[in-house]
Amino acid sequence: MKLYNLKAGMNPRRVRIFLAEKGVQIPAVDIDMAKGENATPEFLNMNPLGKLPVLELDDGTFLSESIAICRYIEELYPDPNLFGATPTERAIVEMWNRRMELELVVPMSAQFTHLSSFYAGRTEQVAAYGAYARAHALRTLTWLDVELAQRTYIASDRYSVADISAQCAVLLGKNTGVPLPQSLENLARWWGDVSSRPTARA
Numbered sequence: 459m460k461l462y463n464l465k466a467g468m469n470p471r472r473v474r475i476f477l478a479e480k481g482v483q484i485p486a487v488d489i490d491m492a493k494g495e496n497a498t499p500e501f502l503n504m505n506p507l508g509k510l511p512v513l514e515l516d517d518g519t520f521l522s523e524s525i526a527i528c529r530y531i532e533e534l535y536p537d538p539n540l541f542g543a544t545p546t547e548r549a550i551v552e553m554w555n556r557r558m559e560l561e562l563v564v565p566m567s568a569q570f571t572h573l574s575s576f577y578a579g580r581t582e583q584v585a586a587y588g589a590y591a592r593a594h595a596l597r598t599l600t601w602l603d604v605e606l607a608q609r610t611y612i613a614s615d616r617y618s619v620a621d622i623s624a625q626c627a628v629l630l631g632k633n634t635g636v637p638l639p640q641s642l643e644n645l646a647r648w649w650g651d652v653s654s655r656p657t658a659r660a
């Protein structure tokens with residue numbers, strides 16, 4: 459297998475942390491987005507959306523979408539499980555991971571795309587949409603603070619893929635003008651926990 463990676467990207471980081479939590483190493487190829495390496499015909503043949511990460515399987519299949527890649531890795535390497543062990547646990551992790559994607563990963567990514575100078579000239583930017591997305595992400599963080607008063611991690615008292623999605627979105631926010639509001643103490647406690655895991659900088 460081969461992982462096409464973007465070192466600074468939020469989504470490739472989700473997969474790298476997932477692999478590190480499993481103790482699995484896959485050879486990686488770094489793609490330089492600034493040089494347009496994700497827009498070449500060869501890359502678009504792997505993922506027509508021009509986005510990373512992409513996992514190339516040994517039979518030549520290309521998988522994109524971070525969660526599809528993580529699910530594939532979970533099938534190959536079930537322990538430690540990060541998607542839950544029982545039907546109920548798996549459903550709860552799925553519920554929370556989906557919430558984290560729709561309510562945090564997507565708006566955090568949108569505020570970066572639409573408000574940052576990095577994307578100026580690379581894509582159409584709609585500042586009002588960026589501001590709306592930033593407010594959406596902040597609302598989600600405030601909600602998570604309430605949830606995290608009740609348990610250690612996002613989905614349960616055990617670390618899961620939902621934490622990985624959330625921590626990578628929070629890190630992107632911290633680096634792009636959405637710091638964690640100081641008043642959110644439960645979220646700060648959770649951030650301290652997840653960001654001090656040995657895999658956090660994978």
Ligand SMILES: N[C@@H](CCC(=O)N[C@@H](CS)C(=O)NCC(=O)O)C(=O)O
Nearest residue numbers: 467468469470508509510511523524
């Ligand atoms: N839904 C995809 C999103 C992938 C994505 O947006 N990746 C970003 C890096 S974090 C990217 O490759 N962007 C390229 C671009 O904006 O041109 C996933 O979950 O993997």
